Amino acid sequence: MKRARVIVNGMVHNATERDGQVVLEDGRRLWQDQVQWLPPLAPVDRPRTVIALGLNYADHAKELAFKEPPKEPLAFLKGERALTGHRQATKRPAGVKFMHYECELAVVIGKRAKNVKRGDAYGFIAGYTIANDYAVRDYLENWYRPNLRVKNRDGATALGPWLVDTADVPDPMALALKTTVNGKVTQQGSTKDMIFDVPFLVEYFSGFMTLNPGDLILTGTPDGVVDCQPGDVVVTEIEGIGALMNTIGSS
Template identity: 80%
Template sequence: MKHARVIVDGQVQRATERDGQVLLPDGRLLAPEAVQWLPPLEPVAPPRTIFALGLNYADHAKELEFKAPEEPLAFIKGSDRVLNGHRRTTRRPAGVNFMHYECELAVVIGRTARRVRRGDAYDFIAGYSVANDYAIRDYLENWYRPNLRVKNRDGATPLGPWLVDRGDVPDPMALALRTTVNGKVTQSGNTKDMIFDVPFLVEYFSGFMTLRPGDLILTGTPDGVVDCRPGDVVVTEIEGLGALMNTIEGSE
């Protein structure tokens, strides 16, 4: 099943998907453009941890002229405030020369995980979503040490539209990814090309810190990133999970 959080009539509501439309608990079936989309995860306390992977596709590492990492290049995103919803806008700061999307498989932890073995990793996953983890290259100090402004800006990580149950994704390591900018395909790849796959990442992170329900793992992006300008409509799509739309706006 595909789950969402939307605002209708000024109220936050849980919703599901039916034939490409939004099904509300009261039975109303609405078009996607008739609701205001939120990230599909319920708020949790304490706030969730968001793990992000850099250079987790060999072709992306090559694109950036870096050697593929021998262990996960991981960092923490500091707050839920970075998350944004489907069909929302993301701001491009003034004076920036290169801001690009990153289409990523998002893994949502479903139950407390500590020292999980690789073979048991999927049992600890609630489901999957699509993330677009925008980055600003101007702010980057070092690809192996991303600074805060690159990946921790308010609203710069759209997530959604749906949270898809784990059981409805037979093989998360064989999903096609693609990105379009203003309708033109600019990025394509497949999760099978990850250097560190989902079971490895659950084992890796849970090996040194406890994962909690609602925690997120953003698994990296393949090659094909391009600069996004104000007015650009960016759609990051993953097979079976949905198409996440976002529009770039300029700074005030």
């Protein structure tokens, strides 16, 4: 099942997908442009932990002139205010020279996870969504300790449109990824090319920190990132998950 959270007439609704339409809990069916999209995450009564991976695809590491990929996950934390929804605008800060998208498979934790073994990892996942984790390269000082402004600006990370149940994604490690900018394909890849796959990441992070329901792991992006300008329409798509659209605004 594909689930979403949307705003209609000022009220937040849980929704599902049917034939490309948004179906509210009261049975109303609306087109995607008739609702305001929120990240497809249930509210939690605590700060949500958002873990993001850098350089988790060897081709992207090579694209950025790394001689060899990381030996262990290069991870950093994000604040929840960085999250925004499908069909929302992401601002390009004034004066920056390079801001790019990052099409990423996002893992949503479904139950408390501590010291999870790799073979049990999928049992702790509620589902998957798409993240477009926009980065401003100008702010990057150190790949291993990214400046907060690179990844934690308000609304810098689009998420959605759907949360797809784990049962409906038989093999998350064999999904095609694609990004288009103004209709032109600029990035293509596959989750099979991750350096550290989803089960490894759940085992690794839960080995030293507790993951709770609703927490997120953003798993990195393949090569093919390009600079985005105000007015650009960016669509990040993952096979079986959906297509997440955003526009670039100016600030």
